[in-house]
Amino acid sequence: MLAACSRTEKSAAIGAVSGAVLGGIVTNDWRGAAVGAAAGGATGALIGRANEPNKCYYRDRFGRQYIDRC
Structure with a gap:
């Protein structure tokens, strides 16, 4: 279930x-x-975001989320 999720x-x-x-x-x-x-959940999200420096979350026109450098 968590395989497609980001680290955050x-x-x-x-x-x-x-x-x-x-x-x-x-x-x-x-x-x-x-x-x-x-x-x-809030604490976990903060910790997960701290472990992904210089990464931004984007969505394409189909609504799919992807991660790339900022």
Whole structure:
């Protein structure tokens, strides 16, 4: 599922899943899992973007996303 994703998208997905699991375990409630998923996803996206310096995301006229130098 993550094979076609960029590093930023993969990091965000991994962060969201990890945050949801940890938030659910710590609070023993679905609200804690939701907050953990949001925080983990945002943090993962920031980390993923930091690992791709000088890369920009573009879309072609068909809506396909690709990455190239800025």
